[in-house]
Amino acid sequence: MKNYAIIVAGGSGNRMQTETPKQFLLLNNLPVLMHTIKAFAQSETQPKILLVLSADQHQNWHNLCKEFNFQIPHEVVNGGKERFYSVKNALDLLDEPGVVAIHDAVRPLVSKELIDACYGAATEKGNAVAAVKPTDSIRKKNGDYTEAVNRDDFYLIQTPQVFDLQKIKNAYLQPFSNLFTDDASVVEHSGEIINLVEGEKNNIKITYPTDLDLAEILINKKPFK
Template sequence: MKYYAIIVAGGSGNRMQTETPKQFLLLNNLPVLMHTVKAFALSDSQPKILIVLNQEQHNYWARLCEEFNFRIPHEVISGGTERFHSVKNAIDSIEGEGVVAIHDAVRPLVSKTLIDNCFNHAVKTGNAIAAVQSSDSVRLLKGEKTSALNRDEIYLVQTPQTFSLAILKEAYQQAFNANFTDDASVVEAIGYDINITEGERNNIKITYPIDLELAELLLKK
């Protein structure tokens, strides 16, 4: 079985209040994206790593790799106008059979255990997405009315989201839809049930400045 990791790095950094895209911000003196790539390289699954970047960022990434002496093998794929198109570009570059994990570049604290669990679960069931059960009370807002939801039935979705390559190729034949919020929603749209595997609380997404500070603390631990 061949394994692949598509690391999607298209963030602009707007919510980080910085001109530097968040995947390139320094975390413990190493760009965030490099932490993410290292996590997959250290996993038992040993996937082939594909990094999806905006075409204009390719040279900058190459310079960072030289500056930080970053030698983990990987292939750089050009991104598209939406995350959907970026993932599709990476999927289209893969031939044959295999299992593919799609991961946010700005989730640098993902563990090798979670990566391997997602791959193993997807091999058995066709797909597996990491998610954690909500620990907070949850309410649904419709118009001006709110209603309580059962938090035991609410899961907060993370990445990796892992699928057989055949399922992904079928799913990404669809036209883009604004309702596609992640890869699971793309696959679900063609009729597949989505399987959850237990995620990790530490598997945070770097979106706001406080997230970077929290990631620093978690890494030091």
């Protein structure tokens, strides 16, 4: 059984209010994406890493790797129009039996402990998805009104999301649907039950400028290799 990791880096800089795609913005003097790849390379799982990038960003990434002397082995894969097709492009390159993690490029603070826990649970149960309980109150929209709901009934889903390779490849044979919000929803739609693993509050997704500021604070609070 082989371990794989697909890092999905197709985002733009729109909500970051910058022309630079957010995965290439500097965090602690290193592009965000490099922190993310390093987390997987430093895990006990030691997966083969595939990086999904839009074709027009391949040269930019190549230049950044040279500039920052980034030498962690990884394979670059063409992204698709939708995230669904980006992931599928990477899955189509994998054929040996194994377990595959799919992770957002802009979650650079994921710990190696969480990565290894997700791989372990997926190896045992067929899949494992990182998730945390919400701490804020939640209201549900109901027509023109909202109603309070019990936050204990809800989870906030993160990545990594780790799956038996054959099961997720089978799931990605389905036609694309707008109901697919992440890889877990694709696999669930194919008939699989999704298993949750306790995620991490620090495993933030960098989407807005304040997220980058917070990540800078968090990354400098912990020992860094």
